[in-house]
Amino acid sequence: MQKIAIVGAGRVGEAAAQFIAQNDMAREIAMLDVREGAAEGCALDIQETAPLFKFDTRLSGSTDPAILRDAGIIVVTAGIPRKPGMSRSDVLDTNVRIIDEIVDNIMRYAPDAILLFVSNPVDVLTWRAWKRSGLPRERVIGQAGVLDSSRMAAFVALETGLCSCDINAMVLGGHGDSMVPMLRYTTINGIPVDKFLDAQALERIVTRTRGGGAEVLALRKNSSAYDAPGAAVAQMVEAIVTDRKRVLPSVAILQGEYGYPDGAMGVPCVLGKNGLERIVELDLNPSETAMFKHSMESVLADIARLH
Numbered sequence: 001m002q003k004i005a006i007v008g009a010g011r012v013g014e015a016a017a018q019f020i021a022q023n024d025m026a027r028e029i030a031m032l033d034v035r036e037g038a039a040e041g042c043a044l045d046i047q048e049t050a051p052l053f054k055f056d057t058r059l060s061g062s063t064d065p066a067i068l069r070d071a072g073i074i075v076v077t078a079g080i081p082r083k084p085g086m087s088r089s090d091v092l093d094t095n096v097r098i099i100d101e102i103v104d105n106i107m108r109y110a111p112d113a114i115l116l117f118v119s120n121p122v123d124v125l126t127w128r129a130w131k132r133s134g135l136p137r138e139r140v141i142g143q144a145g146v147l148d149s150s151r152m153a154a155f156v157a158l159e160t161g162l163c164s165c166d167i168n169a170m171v172l173g174g175h176g177d178s179m180v181p182m183l184r185y186t187t188i189n190g191i192p193v194d195k196f197l198d199a200q201a202l203e204r205i206v207t208r209t210r211g212g213g214a215e216v217l218a219l220r221k222n223s224s225a226y227d228a229p230g231a232a233v234a235q236m237v238e239a240i241v242t243d244r245k246r247v248l249p250s251v252a253i254l255q256g257e258y259g260y261p262d263g264a265m266g267v268p269c270v271l272g273k274n275g276l277e278r279i280v281e282l283d284l285n286p287s288e289t290a291m292f293k294h295s296m297e298s299v300l301a302d303i304a305r306l307h
Helices: 011-022 038-047 088-109 122-133 145-160 199-210 212-220 227-241 286-306
Strands: 003-007 028-032 058-062 073-076 114-117 140-142 246-253 264-272 275-279
Touching: 003 011, 011 028, 011 038, 011 227, 028 038, 038 058, 073 088, 073 227, 088 114, 088 122, 088 286, 114 122, 114 227, 122 140, 122 246, 122 264, 122 286, 140 264, 140 275, 145 199, 145 212, 145 227, 145 246, 145 264, 199 212, 227 246, 227 264, 246 275, 264 286
Parallel strands: 003 028, 003 073, 028 058, 073 114, 114 140
Antiparallel strands: 140 246, 246 264, 264 275
């Protein structure tokens, strides 16, 4: 891809830019931030790693939204971060105003871009951006499930002592305490995870996955997670740039899937050059259906606040 833009030069934006650049996913990465010098400094710092990581991507930064012009993918990480004790929903009122302005600038300078949202609460803000932009849902998606699934797989590896590379996990639902870790679809080299762990260990993993971001925030105190979210963004961007048709859990606008005519939720999606290429509908058992419903109701309640 010729150009990828990242809105927000905080730690998540910086980590995403580093991973995207060092894997040569675009000729150019443009970074935008309202703080004077923040995007420029971030871009320059990453640019200076190019000889070490052997990439040829050119990075630039600005406070001027015109830097978004002609970007093929725009990753939005901007917004106020959570502080210890805050939920993702707690930052909604402030972040929705920030997202509205960003979407307006995107439609002015890069109306053909695919939008990838990371800002929290990501499910609600993805829906808001889709509504405000008027873009087809295929071009407005959110990052959550890739990160949550990676966290779950990491916790399975820690519990079992087995290789992380062999573990595939699947997490659906909203990005928060009501997410839906799918143990039936979590395997170790194709073998169901319950062949390796008992019910108590699996419950510990589910609980830790739901609180994965809060655990990092509580430990760091002055910063939420950024390395894992940045890597998750890069994996989604890579799927789109290379048209790999990867099945990745992503925040998608639902239009009848899973029984919901509206709203945004983390579901298995096929990602390719057009962005969201299709949603994969899983057969949920009664317990999974109840958890999915609870998660969706939390997202819809926040969406109702926007009205």
